[in-house]
Amino acid sequence: MSSLLELWRRVLHYLRRERFDRELEEEVRFHLEMKAEEYVSGGMRPEEARLAALRQFGNETRLREASRETWGFVRMETLLQDIRFGARVLAKHKGFTAVAVITLALGIGANTAIFSVVHELLLRPLPYKDPERVVMLWERPPTGMGGGPASRANFRGWREQSTAFEGMAAFTDRSLALTGDGGEPEDVTVQLATPELFGVLGVEPLIGRALTAEDSQPNAPPVVVLSHGLWQKRYGGDPNVLGKGVTLNGVPVTVVGVMPQGFRWHIRTRSNTGRPAEVWSVLSMPTEGEANTRGRFLSVVARLKEGATLEQAQTEMKTIAARLAEDSPRYNKSWSAEVVPLREQLVGNVRPALLVLLGAVGFVLLIACVNVANLMLSRAAARQKEIALRTALGARRLRVVRQLLTESLLLSLLGSALGLLVAWWGIGALVAISPRDVVNLQGVGLNLTVLGWTLIISLLTGVVFGIAPALEATRVDLSDALKEGGKGSGGQGARSNRLRGALVVVEVALALVLLVSAGLLVKSFARLRQVDAGFNAENVLTMAARLPGGKYSEDEQVVNYFRQATERIKTLPGVRAVGTVNYLPLHGGVGARTSYTIEGRPELPPDQRLSTIVRVSDGDYFKAMGVPLLRGRNFTEREEAEARHVVLISESLARQHFPGEDPIGRRIIVPMSENPAPTEIIGVVGDVKYETLTDEAQPTVYLPLPELTYPFMTFVVNTAGDPAELAPAVRRELAAIDPDQPISDVQTLTQVMADTVGRARFNTLLFGLFAVLATALAAIGIFGVMNYSVAMRTRELGLRMALGAQPSRVLLLVLRQGLVLTLVGIGIGLAGAFALTRVMSSLLFGVEATDPTTFAAIVLLLALVSLIACYIPARRATRIDPLIALRYE
Numbered sequence: 001m002s003s004l005l006e007l008w009r010r011v012l013h014y015l016r017r018e019r020f021d022r023e024l025e026e027e028v029r030f031h032l033e034m035k036a037e038e039y040v041s042g043g044m045r046p047e048e049a050r051l052a053a054l055r056q057f058g059n060e061t062r063l064r065e066a067s068r069e070t071w072g073f074v075r076m077e078t079l080l081q082d083i084r085f086g087a088r089v090l091a092k093h094k095g096f097t098a099v100a101v102i103t104l105a106l107g108i109g110a111n112t113a114i115f116s117v118v119h120e121l122l123l124r125p126l127p128y129k130d131p132e133r134v135v136m137l138w139e140r141p142p143t144g145m146g147g148g149p150a151s152r153a154n155f156r157g158w159r160e161q162s163t164a165f166e167g168m169a170a171f172t173d174r175s176l177a178l179t180g181d182g183g184e185p186e187d188v189t190v191q192l193a194t195p196e197l198f199g200v201l202g203v204e205p206l207i208g209r210a211l212t213a214e215d216s217q218p219n220a221p222p223v224v225v226l227s228h229g230l231w232q233k234r235y236g237g238d239p240n241v242l243g244k245g246v247t248l249n250g251v252p253v254t255v256v257g258v259m260p261q262g263f264r265w266h267i268r269t270r271s272n273t274g275r276p277a278e279v280w281s282v283l284s285m286p287t288e289g290e291a292n293t294r295g296r297f298l299s300v301v302a303r304l305k306e307g308a309t310l311e312q313a314q315t316e317m318k319t320i321a322a323r324l325a326e327d328s329p330r331y332n333k334s335w336s337a338e339v340v341p342l343r344e345q346l347v348g349n350v351r352p353a354l355l356v357l358l359g360a361v362g363f364v365l366l367i368a369c370v371n372v373a374n375l376m377l378s379r380a381a382a383r384q385k386e387i388a389l390r391t392a393l394g395a396r397r398l399r400v401v402r403q404l405l406t407e408s409l410l411l412s413l414l415g416s417a418l419g420l421l422v423a424w425w426g427i428g429a430l431v432a433i434s435p436r437d438v439v440n441l442q443g444v445g446l447n448l449t450v451l452g453w454t455l456i457i458s459l460l461t462g463v464v465f466g467i468a469p470a471l472e473a474t475r476v477d478l479s480d481a482l483k484e485g486g487k488g489s490g491g492q493g494a495r496s497n498r499l500r501g502a503l504v505v506v507e508v509a510l511a512l513v514l515l516v517s518a519g520l521l522v523k524s525f526a527r528l529r530q531v532d533a534g535f536n537a538e539n540v541l542t543m544a545a546r547l548p549g550g551k552y553s554e555d556e557q558v559v560n561y562f563r564q565a566t567e568r569i570k571t572l573p574g575v576r577a578v579g580t581v582n583y584l585p586l587h588g589g590v591g592a593r594t595s596y597t598i599e600g601r602p603e604l605p606p607d608q609r610l611s612t613i614v615r616v617s618d619g620d621y622f623k624a625m626g627v628p629l630l631r632g633r634n635f636t637e638r639e640e641a642e643a644r645h646v647v648l649i650s651e652s653l654a655r656q657h658f659p660g661e662d663p664i665g666r667r668i669i670v671p672m673s674e675n676p677a678p679t680e681i682i683g684v685v686g687d688v689k690y691e692t693l694t695d696e697a698q699p700t701v702y703l704p705l706p707e708l709t710y711p712f713m714t715f716v717v718n719t720a721g722d723p724a725e726l727a728p729a730v731r732r733e734l735a736a737i738d739p740d741q742p743i744s745d746v747q748t749l750t751q752v753m754a755d756t757v758g759r760a761r762f763n764t765l766l767f768g769l770f771a772v773l774a775t776a777l778a779a780i781g782i783f784g785v786m787n788y789s790v791a792m793r794t795r796e797l798g799l800r801m802a803l804g805a806q807p808s809r810v811l812l813l814v815l816r817q818g819l820v821l822t823l824v825g826i827g828i829g830l831a832g833a834f835a836l837t838r839v840m841s842s843l844l845f846g847v848e849a850t851d852p853t854t855f856a857a858i859v860l861l862l863a864l865v866s867l868i869a870c871y872i873p874a875r876r877a878t879r880i881d882p883l884i885a886l887r888y889e
Contacts, residue, residue, distance in 0.1 A: 104415025107368030109422025129202020180247030187744035191277035208257030250550020408466025435758030508825025518771035527846035536626030541723035579621030632683030653699030818870030
C-alpha cells in the first residue's frame with residue numbers, strides 16, 4: 001500500500017507541477033524570512049541578516065532540485081530532457097537528419113517487408129486446431145524420389161493399421177462444372193475428400209454442417225460444402241443457400257454447409273488443379289478392384305495422437321508400408337511411406353529462399369547502419385567543442401554518451417516510421433511480383449507482430465549505429481578541443497579516421513557478398529530461361545474444358561466433343577494449328593505416370609519396372625506445340641476417332657529402352673485401364689519437359705483420346721498473331737457446341753512458362769534490388785568518408801600544392817586512400833562470399849556457388865563504383881587554392 005501511495009504522490013506532483021513549484025518558492029522564502037528576522041532580532045542589520053540567512057540555508061537552487069527529486073521521477077525527467085535536446089539538434093541540422101532518416105527507412109522498410117512474408121509463411125500459426133500435430137502422409141517410390149500420392153488400398157491399410165494417429169483423411173482435387181443454380185456455368189475446384197477431413201484439421205463450418213460418414217454410404221444423396229469465398233461471390237452470402245440444389249458435372253447435389261472466412265486448404269504438391277478448393281464433396285472409396293491398388297492419386301492428411309512424436313509415426317508408417325508390400329508385391333514392392341509436418345509441406349521448398357532473402361535484407365540494414373554511423377562520426381567531429389565544454393562543466397562521460405545515444409534512437413525511430421511506409425509499399429510490390437506457387441502470400445500485411453519486430457529493429461539499429469560514434473565523440477582532449485583554432489573544429493584524430501575507414505571496409509564487404517549472390521542468381525536465371533523445354537511457347541493459346549460425366553457419360557461422346565471443337569477452332573482466322581492434350585507441360589507437375597512392359601521381353605521385378613509419363617493427345621498437338629516428329633508417322637483421323645491400339649513415344653524413351661534398335665512396330669503395354677491391350681509404336685517425337693525445366697526430359701508415351709478417354713482436355717491453339725486476342729473467338733466457338741460447358745485456365749503458353757520460372761525470377765529480382773541498394777549505400781559511404789577526409793586535410797593538401805605538388809599527385813594520393821579501403825573490403829567480402837554463397841546452392845541452376853566469372857565481374861564492378869565514389873572528392877582536392885588552404889583555421 002505504501003508503494004502505491006508513493007507512486008500516486010509522485011504522479012500528483014506532475015499533475016500539479018506549477019502549484020508545487022509555487023508552493024516550494026513560498027516555503028523557501030518563508031524559511032529565509034524567518035531566519036533573517038531571527039538575526040535582525042539579535043542585532044544585525046537587515047541586509048547582513050539576509051546574507052547570513054542565505055549562507056546558513058545553503059544553495060537555494062540545489063535545495064529546489066533535491067525537493068523535485070524527492071517528489072518526482074528524476075530519470076524520466078532526464079530522459080525527457082535528452083529527447084527534447086536531441087529533437088532540437090536534429091531539427092537544427094535538417095540535411096543530416098533527412099539523409100540519415102531516408103537511409104534507415106530503406107533498410108528498416110526492406111527488413112519489415114521481408115519479415116512480413118517470413119512471419120506469414122514460417123512463423124504465423126496455421127489456421128487449424130493444434131497445427132503442429134497435423135501431418136501429410138506420402139508414398140515413397142523405389143527410386144527414393146520425393147513422396148507421391150497414395151493408392152486407395154494403401155490408404156485404407158494405413159488407416160486400419162496405424163496407432164500413432166487419431167484421424168486420417170484422403171482427398172484429391174478436380175475441376176468440375178458448377179451449374180443448375182441460375183448462374184452462369186462456372187469451372188470450380190472441387191476437393192473430393194473422405195468425411196474425416198474437417199475433423200482432422202479441427203475446423204467447423206460457419207453455417208450448416210461438414211461432411212459426415214453417412215454421406216459416404218452407398219446410395220446416400222450427394223452433398224457439398226462451399227468455401228466462404230464461393231459463397232460470397234456466387235451466392236452473395238445468402239444463408240438460405242443451405243439445402244439449395246446445384247449441379248456439379250451434371251450430377252445434382254445439395255449444399256449442406258459453408259466453411260468460415262479465412263479457411264484455406266490447398267496442398268499444391270500433386271494437386272490436379274493448382275488452385276485452392278472452393279467446394280468439398282465426398283470421395284468415393286470402392287473396396288474392390290485392381291484400380292484400388294494400382295492407381296496412386298490420393299493426398300493424405302493425418303492428426304497425431306496426443307503425445308505421439310513425428311519419429312514414432314514415421315517408424316510405424318515404414319513398418320506398415322513393408323507389410324503392405326508383402327501383401328501386394330506387384331504394386332508395392334520396395335515402396336515406403338513418409339510423414340511430413342504440415343508446415344514443412346506447405347513451405348518446405350520456399351523456406352531456404354525466404355531465409356536467404358531475410359539474411360540479404362539484413363545485410364542491407366547493416367550497410368545502412370554503417371552509413372549512418374559514419375554520418376554520426378562526422379557530426380561528432382563538428383561537436384567536439386560542445387562535448388568538451390559539457391565535460392569541462394562537470395558532465396560525466398556516461399551522461400554525454402546517453403545524450404548521443406538518445407539522438408541515435410530518435411533518428412532510428414524516425415527512420416522506422418518512414419520505413420513502415422516503405423514496407424507497406426514493398427509488401428504490395430512483393431505480392432504483385434510473387435510467383436503463384438508461394439503459399440498464401442495474399443495474406444501478408446502489417447500486423448502487431450510485424451510492428452513489434454519493426455520497433456525492436458529500430459531500437460537495435462539505434463544502438464548499433466550510435467554506440468561507436470558516441471564513445472568516440474566523448475574521448476576528447478579538453479585543452480586541445482577548447483582552444484581557439486584547435487582540432488575541435490577540424491577532426492577527431494587518427495583514431496576516428498581509422499574507425500571511419502573500418503566502417504567503409506565493412507560496407508564494401510557486405511555489398512560484395514550481396515552483389516555476388518545477386519550475380520549468381522542472375523546467371524542462374526539466364527541459364528534457366530535458355531533451357532530447351534522441347535516446344536515453342538510463342539503465339540500459343542491454351543484453355544481447358546472438363547466435360548461433366550452426367551452429360552458426357554459415353555467415351556464416344558467425349559471423343560466427338562473434342563474432335564468437333566478442334567474442327568471449329570481451325571476455321572477461325574489466324575489459327576495455324578489446334579491440338580488437345582490432357583496435361584500441359586510444366587503445369588504444376590501434375591499428370592499421369594505408370595509402369596509399362598515391352599512385349600516380347602521378360603517381366604521385370606516390381607521395383608525395377610520401366611516407368612513413363614502418360615499423355616493423351618491428338619496428332620495436331622505436336623504441330624501446335626512445335627514438337628518434331630523424328631521417326632515414323634503421326635496419328636491418323638481414324639486412330640483419333642476409334643481405338644486402334646497405337647502409341648507415340650518420346651525420344652528419351654526410345655533411347656533408354658530401345659537402344660540400338662528401331663522401336664517402330666514394337667508393342668508395349670501401358671496399364672492405364674482395367675484390361676490394357678498391347679499398343680503398337682507408330683512414331684517417335686521430340687522430348688518435352690513436362691514436370692520441371694531443371695530436370696532431364698522423362699520418357700513419355702502419347703495415346704490418342706479413344707485409347708484412354710479423359711473427360712478433361714486442354715486446347716492448344718497456335719496463332720499467327722497475338723494469341724490472347726483470339727481467346728473470345730475460341731470461347732464463342734466452344735459455346736456454340738455446348739453453351740452450358742464452362743471453359744477455364746485461359747492463358748498463353750508464355751504465361752505458363754513465366755509461372756514456371758516465377759520463383760527464380762522472384763528471388764533474382766529481390767536479390768538484385770537489395771544488391772543495387774547495398775552498392776549505392778556503399779558508394780555513398782565511400783564518397784562521404786573521402787569527402788570528409790579531403791575537408792579535414794585541406795590545409796595539408798594546400799601546403800603540398802603550395803610546395804609544388806602536381807594536381808595529379810594529389811589526385812593519386814586521395815584515390816589511393818579510398819582504393820586501399822575498397823580493396824581491403826573486397827578481400828574480406830570475397831572470403832565471406834565464398835562461405836555464404838554455398839548456402840544458396842539450392843537456388844541455383846547451371847551455376848556453381850563459386851563461379852569464378854561471376855566473382856571476377858562483381859569485383860571489377862565494385863572496384864569501378866568505388867573508384868568513381870573516390871574520384872569526385874579527389875578531383876575536388878586538386879582544385880584547392882593553396883592561399884585559402886594556408887589560411888584555414
